[in-house]
Each structure stands twice: as C-alpha cells, then as structure tokens.
Amino acid sequence: MFEGLIDRFQLIRRKILGYGRITEREIAIILKDIRITLLEADVNYRVVKDFIKELNIKCAGLELAKTLNPGDIVIKTVYEELTKLLGTKPQQMEFKAKEPLIIGLIGLQGTGKTTTAAKLALKYRNKNPLLVPADAKRPAAYEQLNQLGQRAKIPVCPLYQSSAKATVKKAIEQAIGQGNMLVIIDTAGRLHLDDELIEELKEINRVAKFDYRLLVADGMSGQDAVNQAKAFQEKFGLDGAILTKMDGDARGGAALSITRAAQVPIFYVGTSENLDGIEQFYPARMAQRIMGMGDLASLVEKVKVVEGEFDEKKLRAKIVKGKLSFEDFLVQLKAVKKLGPLSKLAAMIPGVKESDVDEDELKRIEAIIQSMTKKERLNPDIINGSRKRRIAAGSGTTMRDVNQLLKQFDYARNLLKKMGKKFPKNMPFKT
Ligand SMILES: Nc1nc2c(ncn2[C@@H]2O[C@H](COP(=O)(O)OP(=O)(O)OP(=O)(O)O)[C@@H](O)[C@H]2O)c(=O)[nH]1
Ligand SMILES: [Mg+2]
Numbered sequence: 001m002f003e004g005l006i007d008r009f010q011l012i013r014r015k016i017l018g019y020g021r022i023t024e025r026e027i028a029i030i031l032k033d034i035r036i037t038l039l040e041a042d043v044n045y046r047v048v049k050d051f052i053k054e055l056n057i058k059c060a061g062l063e064l065a066k067t068l069n070p071g072d073i074v075i076k077t078v079y080e081e082l083t084k085l086l087g088t089k090p091q092q093m094e095f096k097a098k099e100p101l102i103i104g105l106i107g108l109q110g111t112g113k114t115t116t117a118a119k120l121a122l123k124y125r126n127k128n129p130l131l132v133p134a135d136a137k138r139p140a141a142y143e144q145l146n147q148l149g150q151r152a153k154i155p156v157c158p159l160y161q162s163s164a165k166a167t168v169k170k171a172i173e174q175a176i177g178q179g180n181m182l183v184i185i186d187t188a189g190r191l192h193l194d195d196e197l198i199e200e201l202k203e204i205n206r207v208a209k210f211d212y213r214l215l216v217a218d219g220m221s222g223q224d225a226v227n228q229a230k231a232f233q234e235k236f237g238l239d240g241a242i243l244t245k246m247d248g249d250a251r252g253g254a255a256l257s258i259t260r261a262a263q264v265p266i267f268y269v270g271t272s273e274n275l276d277g278i279e280q281f282y283p284a285r286m287a288q289r290i291m292g293m294g295d296l297a298s299l300v301e302k303v304k305v306v307e308g309e310f311d312e313k314k315l316r317a318k319i320v321k322g323k324l325s326f327e328d329f330l331v332q333l334k335a336v337k338k339l340g341p342l343s344k345l346a347a348m349i350p351g352v353k354e355s356d357v358d359e360d361e362l363k364r365i366e367a368i369i370q371s372m373t374k375k376e377r378l379n380p381d382i383i384n385g386s387r388k389r390r391i392a393a394g395s396g397t398t399m400r401d402v403n404q405l406l407k408q409f410d411y412a413r414n415l416l417k418k419m420g421k422k423f424p425k426n427m428p429f430k431t
Pocket of ligand 1 (some may be wrong): 034044107108109110111114115116141187188189216243244246247248269270272273277354417
C-alpha cells in the first residue's frame with residue numbers, strides 16, 4: 001500500500017534527521033519536499049495547500065533552535081498533522097441494543113459494494129447480520145450477493161416483488177422479527193452519479209432509514225474517489241467511506257484527501273478480494289506507516305489473534321530433542337499465513353518494504369512440503385532419491401529445489417537443537 005509515497009517520506013525523514021540545525025530555511029525545503037510528494041501521490045491540491053500552510057504554522061511555533069534533536073520534533077509534528085489529515089480518530093460503528101443497525105453501501109459501478117457487504121457481514125458475524133440486495137434491475141447482482149453470502153455463511157434476503165424498496169422493507173421487518181442486529185444493504189451501482197440514482201437511493205432510504213450511509217470507493221482511483229465522495233455527500237449525504245482495492249497500487253491520494261476535501265471519514269479499507277480483506281482504518285497507524293515508522297500496533301494486534309494457535313511447549317520440546325519435522329513447520333506456516341501475506345506483514349515493520357519479501361519462494365517451499373506424505377514430513381530422513389523425484393514432480397519444482405530445502409531444514413534443525421538447549425525454559429521463540 002502506498003509504496004511510492006512511503007519511499008518518498010523515508011527520504012524526507014532521513015533528510016530531516018540529517019540536518020544539524022533546522023532553521024526557517026530547512027523548514028522551507030522540508031515543506032517543499034512534502035508538498036511535491038503529496039501532489040505526486042495524487043492528493044487533492046487544495047488539501048495539500050492547506051496542509052502545508054498549517055504545517056508551516058506549526059513548525060514556526062516550534063522552538064527548534066533550543067533543542068538537541070530538532071529533527072525528531074519536526075518528524076513528530078509532520079506525523080501529527082498527517083494523522084489529522086487522515087481523520088484523527090478511528091471510526092467505530094455504534095451498534096444498538098434492541099434493534100438492528102442499518103448500513104447502506106452506496107457508490108458507483110464496480111467499486112466493491114457487493115464484496116464489501118459480504119466482508120462486513122463476516123467481520124461482524126457475531127451481530128447475526130442479514131445481507132440485503134437492493135438492485136432489482138440486474139438479476140446477476142442478487143446472484144453475486146447470494147454466492148458471497150453462502151461463502152461467508154451469512155443469510156441473504158431474496159429479492160421481493162422485483163423491487164429494491166419492497167425487498168428492503170421486508171428485510172428490515174424480518175431482521176426485527178429474527179433478531180438480526182445488523183442489516184447490510186447492497187445498493188445498485190451506476191456508471192455515473194445521476195439524478196435517477198440519487199432518487200432511487202432516497203427512496204430506499206425512506207424505508208431503510210440508514211444509520212450509516214457508507215460510500216464504497218475504489219482507493220486506486222485517487223481524485224475520482226474524492227469527487228464521488230463530494231458529489232454523494234452533497235446530493236445524498238454520507239456518514240463515512242470505505243476505500244477498497246488498497247492492496248493494489250493505490251498511491252494514497254484518495255485516503256489522504258477524502259476526509260478534508262469531502263468531509264467524509266474513512267471507516268474501513270479493503271485489502272484483498274478475499275472475504276477477510278477488510279480492515280478498520282486507523283489514521284495514526286496509517287500516518288506512522290507513511291512516515292516509515294512502521295505499523296507495529298497493527299502487527300501486534302494480528303499476531304495476538306493467532307498466538308493461541310502455537311503450542312509453544314510442545315514445539316520447544318521437539319526442538320530440544322532435534323525432533324522437529326516438516327509437519328511442525330507446516331502447522332507454523334499455516335498459522336502465520338492466517339495473518340495475511342508475509343510481504344504485507346513485513347511491510348508493517350519499520351524499514352522493511354513489501355517488495356523485500358519473496359512470496360514466491362515461500363509458496364515453493366509450501367508446495368514441496370505439501371507434496372510429501374505425512375510419513376515423510378514426520379521423518380524427513382527417509383526421503384531418498386526416488387521420493388525426492390516424486391516430491392519435485394508433485395510440487396512443480398526441481399530435484400534441486402527439494403534438495404536445497406532438505407539441506408536447509410537439516411541445518412536449521414541442528415542449529416535450533418543446539419540453541420534450544422541453551423534457551424532458558426521461559427524464553428519465547430517468537431518475539
Ligand atoms: N483487490 C481487491 N479487489 C476488490 C476489493 N474489493 C472488491 N474487489 C473486486 O472488485 C470487483 C468489483 O467488486 P463488486 O463487489 O462486484 O463491486 P460492486 O460495487 O458491487 O459492483 P456493481 O454492483 O456492479 O456496481 C470484484 O472483482 C471484486 O473482487 C479489494 O479490496 N481488493
Ligand atoms: Mg454489486
């Protein structure tokens with residue numbers, strides 16, 4: 001996410017830290033660099049202008065001449081201003097105690113409304129959500145939502161009387177009757193924002209009474225997303241935005257402009273095509289990531305989720321006895337993979353870029369291990385020439401790849417055995 005922007009900010013950060021003294025002259029250079037960087041990331045020019053103006057005022061107020069670490073202070077100031085630009089506080093949906101929360105997902109064609117509806121339902125599955133199609137014109141729209149609902153194991157309301165309005169009305173009655181605490185309404189997408197679309201949304205809203213009107217916009221589309229937000233905000237009203245496709249080559253322009261330019265806070269970001277590809281948007285963490293300060297808080301949160309899945313004691317015992325097998329490795333690999341692509345995880349660590357991690361290499365290793373029989377995985381020593389040939393063929397790799405993995409594994413196993421003996425009992429393996 002935002003690789004170019006992050007690279008540029010890394011350079012700016014280094015430059016700031018490189019200054020022995022920071023006077024008005026250096027501030028002017030820093031502000032110019034930041035301005036160009038933001039414009040190149042397709043941030044709205046007005047937003048950039050105001051941002052630089054405010055940052056200038058903030059920096060002028062810092063008593064930099066009197067401190068030993070003026071660079072750190074400037075960096076902290078830029079970070080704080082960036083956080084404000086991104087919306088300051090994370091947006092939380094407030095659920096109700098006795099009635100369903102009604103969310104309307106709106107936006108232009110193909111921005112990711114239907115996918116996001118299913119993602120949100122899955123994220124809040126403890127609220128017993130109900131998915132509602134509100135696009136009566138395109139039968140395929142219902143079919144798509146229905147399929148996603150099946151995948152996520154979330155109920156989807158059928159279309160009623162071929163009318164979006166009737167379907168929504170019926171769905172809400174049903175939700176109240178059945179105790180669904182969350183109703184997600186997937187509205188129809190259009191190529192352009194026209195009066196007909198707004199009229200249709202208003203009509204649905206008359207029955208639905210949306211608690212949250214969330215715009216779904218393509219995070220890769222930069223200023224288009226911002227313009228859409230402005231237009232929907234003006235003509236229909238919005239409570240927030242969800243920026244999708246942030247896993248692609250989104251430059252950052254949409255995320256950095258939408259809150260200021262359209263007065264729409266970002267609630268979530270879509271980070272993959274999969275149904276778990278949605279994340280709460282944290283302005284401060286995003287600002288840290290942009291500033292190359294890493295996103296350790298996100299990482300820690302993610303690791304916590306899977307922590308329970310490691311049986312550390314058992315693993316430790318195996319390591320000390322030199323009994324580690326490919327089977328253990330596979331279990332670890334699966335647990336780690338639940339965190340998401342490794343490259344994404346690595347990118348949350350300060351100084352590491354997404355492109356530093358060779359995801360293909362990891363896939364190859366996993367394919368090789370998957371092609372082994374369980375017996376081979378538990379006891380790699382039995383893997384002889386003919387077994388290696390079979391494993392290579394099964395995993396679409398070469399004998400050389402298999403040999404290399406076996407050698408590396410053997411080496412690691414011996415090394416860990418030696419180290420494991422030296423570890424104090426309570427020392428964790430993963431830190
Ligand atoms: N990579 C990626 N793809 C996404 C994301 N969200 C949605 N998509 C893809 O974008 C395409 C369009 O998504 P839909 O959910 O059908 O979009 P929509 O807004 O419902 O489209 P209409 O109903 O036709 O207006 C699909 O191929 C999705 O898989 C995301 O966060 N990341
Ligand atoms: Mg759709």
